Amino acid sequence: MKTVLEAKNINKYFRKPVLFHVLKDISFKVSQGEFASIMGKSGCGKSTLLYILSTMDTDYEGGLYLNNELITGQEREKLSYIRNKHIGFVFQFHYLLSEFSVLENVMLPAKKLAEKSIEEIEHDAMNKLRILNIDHLAKKRASRISGGEKQRVAIARALINDPAIIMGDEPTGNLDSYNSENVFNVFKQLSDEEGLSLLVVTHDIDFANKTDRIIEMGDGRIIN
Numbered sequence: 659m660k661t662v663l664e665a666k667n668i669n670k671y672f673r674k675p676v677l678f679h680v681l682k683d684i685s686f687k688v689s690q691g692e693f694a695s696i697m698g699k700s701g702c703g704k705s706t707l708l709y710i711l712s713t714m715d716t717d718y719e720g721g722l723y724l725n726n727e728l729i730t731g732q733e734r735e736k737l738s739y740i741r742n743k744h745i746g747f748v749f750q751f752h753y754l755l756s757e758f759s760v761l762e763n764v765m766l767p768a769k770k771l772a773e774k775s776i777e778e779i780e781h782d783a784m785n786k787l788r789i790l791n792i793d794h795l796a797k798k799r800a801s802r803i804s805g806g807e808k809q810r811v812a813i814a815r816a817l818i819n820d821p822a823i824i825m826g827d828e829p830t831g832n833l834d835s836y837n838s839e840n841v842f843n844v845f846k847q848l849s850d851e852e853g854l855s856l857l858v859v860t861h862d863i864d865f866a867n868k869t870d871r872i873i874e875m876g877d878g879r880i881i882n
């Protein structure tokens with residue numbers, strides 16, 4: 659199976675207030691269509707790792723590859739393009755623009771990329787809303803929908819540029835068990851049917867147990 663994301667011997671140090679070796683020789687691969695979760699105690703380095711994998715943090719040692727292309731050391735502008743084009747993000751908080759409609763929110767990352775006409779982007783956005791079963795909400799203001807619906811909109815927005823991988827940081831952290839299961843099912847469907855890769859940091863063991871693989875971290879290392 660094709661490798662979509664690869665971390666090779668990632669080491670990271672925080673230098674203040676004292677030198678702290680926060681990530682220790684992290685190596686793993688995520689293949690196409692794989693749904694992996696990252697678990698570990700609070701403070702073990704999960705968010706720090708996700709920051710590096712998502713190209714947001716460039717201050718680390720080691721190599722990061724996306725679709726077999728080395729992205730470590732690329733210029734800021736190129737990284738921003740890679741992030742926009744190939745990585746979709748879903749966070750604990752949805753970060754939707756509340757005054758904008760659902761459709762407009764989903765269209766935003768594609769407008770930023772500016773590779774398609776507005777008509778095409780709108781067409782794609784409606785398709786993503788359909789995949790998530792929320793196309794009936796397209797014209798509604800983002801502030802007027804429920805928490806579970808907001809998270810679905812956030813997933814549709816993460817999908818708009820047809821990324822290679824979706825990264826999630828506690829994407830079900832704010833949801834009740836019904837909506838968490840819903841989000842899990844959507845992710846599962848995307849990995850099974852669309853061949854999308856997913857890498858999700860979670861504290862929810864029920865959620866993690868249902869993913870294809872749990873990457874367990876402890877004290878800055880992968881321990882399992």
Ligand SMILES: Nc1ncnc2c1ncn2[C@@H]1O[C@H](COP(=O)(O)OP(=O)(O)OP(=O)(O)O)[C@@H](O)[C@H]1O
Nearest residue numbers: 672674675680698699700701702703704705706707
């Ligand atoms: N900017 C920083 N400077 C110094 N130390 C930091 C910085 N950011 C995080 N840390 C420390 O690095 C360690 C890893 O933090 P990180 O946020 O990655 O953990 P985490 O596993 O995501 O935790 P949680 O599950 O609570 O979100 C922690 O000990 C934290 O205090």
